[in-house]
Amino acid sequence: MNQQAWVSLFSGGKDSSWALYRALEDGLNVERLLTVHPAGDSYMYHVPATTLATLAAESIGIPLVNVDGDFDAENVEDAGEQGDKETETLETALRDLDLDLAGVTAGAVESEFQTHRIQDLCDRLGIDLFAPLWQEDPRELGDAMIDAEFEITIIQVAAYGLDESWLGRTLNKQALDELEELNDEYGVHILGEGGEFETLVTDAPHMERPIELEYDTEWDGDRGRIRISDAELG
Structure with missing residues (x-):
């Protein structure tokens, strides 16, 4: 029986990299890294130097999926609505993957704004969330x-x-x-x-x-x- 696949939400920054590392250490079957590249500021995603995620993925040896986010959180009046829009981009990308998904990894530490949206996304897709940094010291x-x-x-x-x-x-x-x-x-x-x-x-x-x-x-x-x-x- 084939093992279900995990997708690591990945920016190349320390938090998403630590979540990926911990997932691999725990034996999760991470088959894809996924990087969302916002057009400008973002409530949900790491913005600077995300283009370097390609080099990181090559070094790690796991295929990377790049997703362009046609959103910019600058001067947005409703942060919640914007956060939902940004999450929809991720949900669409995950649904488009030809994988039998078990779950996603995320590097959130304290942001309920991000984590609750990703958890709700996972609930809609019927998959798990692996967030090893969440509420840790x-x-x-x-x-x-x-x-x-x-x-x-x-x-x-x-x-x-x-x-x-x-x-x-x-x-x-x-x-x-x-x-x-x-x-x-x-x-x-x-x-x-x-x-x-x-x-x-x-x-x-x-x-x-x-x-x-x-x-x-x-x-x-x-x-x-x-x-x-x-x-x-x-």
């Missing part, structure tokens, strides 16, 4: 990723207390210590759950080859990002 999650030898690069910041020096920085134990202090002082989420910062996993145990980056930094007063000029597998 942020510091313990960060430590677990680092202990598992995830190499995590910060690619975007947008929070008071995070300056240009964080762009391109590796998320290691020292960085987590500093983020705990910023959490106490300014309320910055230790894992950037509220969009305070975004990440890219450049290497991990489930990746055969690391992603090597060349980039410049862009800073605009109180926020910034790295602009990647070249990326390849090492």
Whole structure:
């Protein structure tokens, strides 16, 4: 009897990568990665550097499904309605897959906005949701990723207390210590759950080859990002 397939909702960032890694460690049959590429801002999906998910998927060795999202959450009046629209894009993509689906993996930590919509989607499709980060302690999650030898690069910041020096920085134990202090002082989420910062996993145990980056930094007063000029597998 063929084992049912899992699909990993994947951006290349640390949270979705950790959910995928944990699924593989638990023996789930992950047959596809799926990346939604929003046209602009998004309530449901990681936005920066999602094009690099293709390189990550090649290194991981699991086929990637790319989905273009023709939505932009900027200046939207009804966040709930927009979130539903963004979820419909994912549901359509999952229904279009020629797979006997068991479930999907997701990297949500604390966002009920995202998680409830994905859970409702799974209920409609009659599949399971694997969300190993959900409501876990942020510091313990960060430590677990680092202990598992995830190499995590910060690619975007947008929070008071995070300056240009964080762009391109590796998320290691020292960085987590500093983020705990910023959490106490300014309320910055230790894992950037509220969009305070975004990440890219450049290497991990489930990746055969690391992603090597060349980039410049862009800073605009109180926020910034790295602009990647070249990326390849090492």
